[in-house]
Amino acid sequence: MAEAFRAALAEAGRETQAVLRARLAQHDLPVARAMEHAVVGGKGLRGFLVLEGARLHGVDREAALLPAAGIEALHAYSLVHDDLPAMDDDDLRRGRPTVHVAWDEAIAILAGDALQSLGFELCADPAVGPHRADLCLALARAGGIAGMVGGQARDIMAESADVPLDLDQITELQQGKTGALIRWSAEAGAVMAGADARPLGRYAAALGLAFQIADDILDVEGDADKMGKAVRKDAGAGKATFVSLLGLGPAKARAAELVEAACDALSPYGAQAGTLRETARFVIARDS
Numbered sequence: 001m002a003e004a005f006r007a008a009l010a011e012a013g014r015e016t017q018a019v020l021r022a023r024l025a026q027h028d029l030p031v032a033r034a035m036e037h038a039v040v041g042g043k044g045l046r047g048f049l050v051l052e053g054a055r056l057h058g059v060d061r062e063a064a065l066l067p068a069a070g071i072e073a074l075h076a077y078s079l080v081h082d083d084l085p086a087m088d089d090d091d092l093r094r095g096r097p098t099v100h101v102a103w104d105e106a107i108a109i110l111a112g113d114a115l116q117s118l119g120f121e122l123c124a125d126p127a128v129g130p131h132r133a134d135l136c137l138a139l140a141r142a143g144g145i146a147g148m149v150g151g152q153a154r155d156i157m158a159e160s161a162d163v164p165l166d167l168d169q170i171t172e173l174q175q176g177k178t179g180a181l182i183r184w185s186a187e188a189g190a191v192m193a194g195a196d197a198r199p200l201g202r203y204a205a206a207l208g209l210a211f212q213i214a215d216d217i218l219d220v221e222g223d224a225d226k227m228g229k230a231v232r233k234d235a236g237a238g239k240a241t242f243v244s245l246l247g248l249g250p251a252k253a254r255a256a257e258l259v260e261a262a263c264d265a266l267s268p269y270g271a272q273a274g275t276l277r278e279t280a281r282f283v284i285a286r287d288s
Contacts, residue, residue: 005278012051012068013044019069023118034103034111035118038076041094043286045211045279046071046185052276053189053200056269059129064189066122067135071185074119074143078181080112082152116143134191142184151177164240171209178215179208186276202265207280210258213251214284216241220248222287255284 020039024032047068054064083090083098084105091101100108122128123135141147154173158165165173186204190197220243243251262280266273 002278002282005275005282008275009044009048009279009282012048013042015051015065016044016047016069016072019065019122020073020118023069023122030103031107031110031114034099034107035073035076035115037096037102038080038099038111038115039072041096042072042076043288044072045283046075046181049182049185049204049276049279050188052279053186054192055189056200056272056276057189057193057195059189059192063127063129064192066125066128067188067192070119070122071139071181071188073115073122074139075181077112077115077119078143078148078152080108080115084108087152087156119143129192131192131194135188138184138187138191142180147176147180147184148178149176151175151180158240166240167242167245170240170242170245174209174212175205178212179205182208182211199265199268203262203276203280206258206262206265207283210255210262210280211283213242213255213258214286216243217248217251217255218287219243252284259284 017039021036024036050068050071051061051064054061054068079093080099082088083093084100090098092098096102098108099111103111120136120139123139124132126132128135143149145153151173154169155177158169158173183201183204186200186207187197190200219241242254246254259280263277266276269276
């Protein structure tokens with residue numbers, strides 16, 4: 001099952017990147033090349049979740065590929081901006097120079113802006129079906145002040161706060177910064193089908209938190225070559241993380257509990273959700 005899952009994840013990544021490259025090939029501009037640079041590589045987990053949720057609800061894969069590519073574009077935008085000197089100031093992303101290093105800050109800002117717009121363009125495509133407006137509204141909420149941007153803002157504020165964040169505050173921060181787009185991705189297939197998205201929402205809430213705890217663990221134990229980015233930055237910056245608050249062992253135990261909770265949430269789908277269960281296990285077993 002693990003090998004089948006990894007093959008399916010890789011195939012979904014190839015398909016979503018093909019959609020994005022086809023769109024960007026229409027524009028002969030440096031910013032388009034910077035956008036393509038930003039979407040290459042990565043795990044493609046969010047797009048994969050869209051495709052799996054769509055499969056569970058009988059949604060045509062070609063239609064689902066559009067929002068799957070859209071969420072990968074929007075996620076890439078968030079990384080391009082997050083890497084900027086005014087934010088995390090990173091030189092390396094996915095094993096390659098970040099966009100502002102490979103080009104410059106102006107191109108990086110514009111590439112991020114355009115990737116965000118492309119994400120919505122793909123989700124609003126008529127081929128997505130009659131519920132595309134619902135998808136776009138949910139994406140605006142997940143990517144905005146109530147979701148990812150709000151979480152990022154809390155993260156920046158925490159860096160200069162007099163008192164480090166406690167566990168509840170870290171959890172709330174990460175449910176926005178990391179969890180909101182993961183939840184949107186998991187629910188998208190159900191939304192496209194006009195079905196009840198709540199079971200996948202519960203799955204994604206646990207999955208997103210487990211994903212962030214795994215990231216915090218990798219920042220402590222990970223290898224920079226495998227990660228494709230700098231490690232041990234959180235400790236160096238004195239940031240409160242799940243590892244710093246819980247300890248390494250308890251953080252790993254909490255991540256494992258969340259994976260079990262994610263798998264339990266999939267019970268309405270029975271054996272059909274086997275790949276999503278494997279996805280949850282992958283989240284805490286990965287090395288990058």
